[in-house]
Amino acid sequence: MVDRDLPVTDDELHAYVDGELPIGRRKTVEAWLAVHPDDAARVAAWRAHAELIRVRYGGAARNPVPARLNLARLARAERKWTWMAAAAVVSAFLIGGATGWFGRGALVSAPSAAVTTVTAEALDAHKLYVTEVRHPIEVPADASHLLPWLSRRVGSTLRAPDLATFGLKLMGGRLLPGHSGKPAAMFMYESASGDRYTLYCARSAAPETALHYNVAGQVAAVYWGDGDVGFVVSGPADRERLIKIAQAAYEQLDRRTRGSS
Amino acid sequence: MGDGGERDLGGFRQDVEAAIPALRRYARALTRDGDVADDLVQDTLVRALRSERLFLGGDVRSWLYTILTNLNRNRLRSLSRRPALMPMDDNDAADMAGPEAGSRDIERALATLVEDQRTALLLVVLEGLSYREVAEVQGVPIGTVMSRLARARAQVKAFLDGERPALRRVK
Numbered sequence: 001m002v003d004r005d006l007p008v009t010d011d012e013l014h015a016y017v018d019g020e021l022p023i024g025r026r027k028t029v030e031a032w033l034a035v036h037p038d039d040a041a042r043v044a045a046w047r048a049h050a051e052l053i054r055v056r057y058g059g060a061a062r063n064p065v066p067a068r069l070n071l072a073r074l075a076r077a078e079r080k081w082t083w084m085a086a087a088a089v090v091s092a093f094l095i096g097g098a099t100g101w102f103g104r105g106a107l108v109s110a111p112s113a114a115v116t117t118v119t120a121e122a123l124d125a126h127k128l129y130v131t132e133v134r135h136p137i138e139v140p141a142d143a144s145h146l147l148p149w150l151s152r153r154v155g156s157t158l159r160a161p162d163l164a165t166f167g168l169k170l171m172g173g174r175l176l177p178g179h180s181g182k183p184a185a186m187f188m189y190e191s192a193s194g195d196r197y198t199l200y201c202a203r204s205a206a207p208e209t210a211l212h213y214n215v216a217g218q219v220a221a222v223y224w225g226d227g228d229v230g231f232v233v234s235g236p237a238d239r240e241r242l243i244k245i246a247q248a249a250y251e252q253l254d255r256r257t258r259g260s261s
Numbered sequence: 262m263g264d265g266g267e268r269d270l271g272g273f274r275q276d277v278e279a280a281i282p283a284l285r286r287y288a289r290a291l292t293r294d295g296d297v298a299d300d301l302v303q304d305t306l307v308r309a310l311r312s313e314r315l316f317l318g319g320d321v322r323s324w325l326y327t328i329l330t331n332l333n334r335n336r337l338r339s340l341s342r343r344p345a346l347m348p349m350d351d352n353d354a355a356d357m358a359g360p361e362a363g364s365r366d367i368e369r370a371l372a373t374l375v376e377d378q379r380t381a382l383l384l385v386v387l388e389g390l391s392y393r394e395v396a397e398v399q400g401v402p403i404g405t406v407m408s409r410l411a412r413a414r415a416q417v418k419a420f421l422d423g424e425r426p427a428l429r430r431v432k
Contacts, residue, residue, distance in 0.1 A: 011407050011411070042418070053290065058286065060285050062282070065282065071306060075274075
């Protein structure tokens with residue numbers, strides 16, 4: 001009741017119109033408006049103008065969204081752009097005469113420990129198994145349980161990308177002990193000429209999409225993270241080809257475009 | 262960064278997707294030009310996707326309004342550097358056909374507002390944001406939002422009441 005004696009400010013009138021006024025004060029404002037016709041007229045005008053604005057522009061939210069604002073489409077275009085930028089940084093760095101690690105875009109940052117660890121494990125596994133003549137893989141590609149099994153063990157839905165455009169055929173996969181004993185999966189691909197590539201998948205605490213290219217002698221690896229899984233594509237140290245293969249794998253594996261996770 | 266892997270990127274995308282109609286409405290009112298508005302929304306979506314992994318939770322919608330508002334400010338800044346600033350409120354044939362004079366008037370009234378005031382008014386009355394949310398979008402204290410809102414409403418009322426603003430009277 002004490003409130004009733006306090007004059008109502010302009011700020012309160014606006015807050016009243018916008019539903020921002022504390023309930024306790026609302027009645028006071030209504031009582032004030034009943035005896036202050038000028039203020040009541042202003043409040044009515046503000047409401048009318050707000051309604052005009054909503055009528056004028058409300059339709060823009062009801063019209064069908066044009067194709068160029070399709071989010072999935074924009075995301076695809078954006079990812080291509082990101083990869084081109086990342087590849088450009090890699091190339092620039094390599095042309096500069098050095099080999100090493102690279103962050104995304106213009107930021108050449110040191111890789112996180114997780115990236116280094118996962119890549120090292122992937123390269124070790126790659127080197128160990130690609131030279132294997134009789135048992136390079138554990139489960140062949142045509143075994144229906146290959147993906148469900150590895151997915152279950154790694155703890156993430158895994159897919160083996162189709163790399164036929166690079167002349168690579170999926171041979172199969174195997175389960176490996178990853179970082180601190182956690183299960184990791186490796187898929188192996190082979191070209192007609194016998195070149196072997198591997199895709200290593202492990203749960204990783206380095207979720208960024210940054211592209212990391214690393215050369216280790218005759219072989220090289222490209223790492224990227226997607227959610228809580230780190231992926232490493234390893235193969236002969238031909239950076240252009242390896243980046244293209246990694247890009248294709250990334251495109252196919254990107255969980256964000258699969259519509260579920 | 263540490264919990265980045267736990268974040269549900271699918272949920273983020275869905276939130277962005279759901280906000281697109283409202284963003285188009287807001288951009289349409291801000292620019293008063295359908296094509297420019299959709300350009301602005303497209304840029305906003307691209308920015309959002311680009312910094313998807315930098316988004317550390319919170320209200321996706323407010324964040325999108327913030328991006329769009331900033332992009333529009335940059336757009337106006339670059340426009341103002343051009344020699345001729347063409348009025349953009351006639352690039353809408355369908356609206357021209359409409360008989361509602363009031364709808365044209367409100368558009369002209371909004372056109373007379375200072376950008377920050379127009380933004381504050383539209384975010385509150387058209388988009389239904391709270392004062393606090395508008396303060397976050399505009400990066401100013403709530404008191405500033407309220408004074409922008411008050412000035413915007415006074416200006417719109419003056420314009421519609423027939424008191425042409427000083428700038429127009431000169432002509």
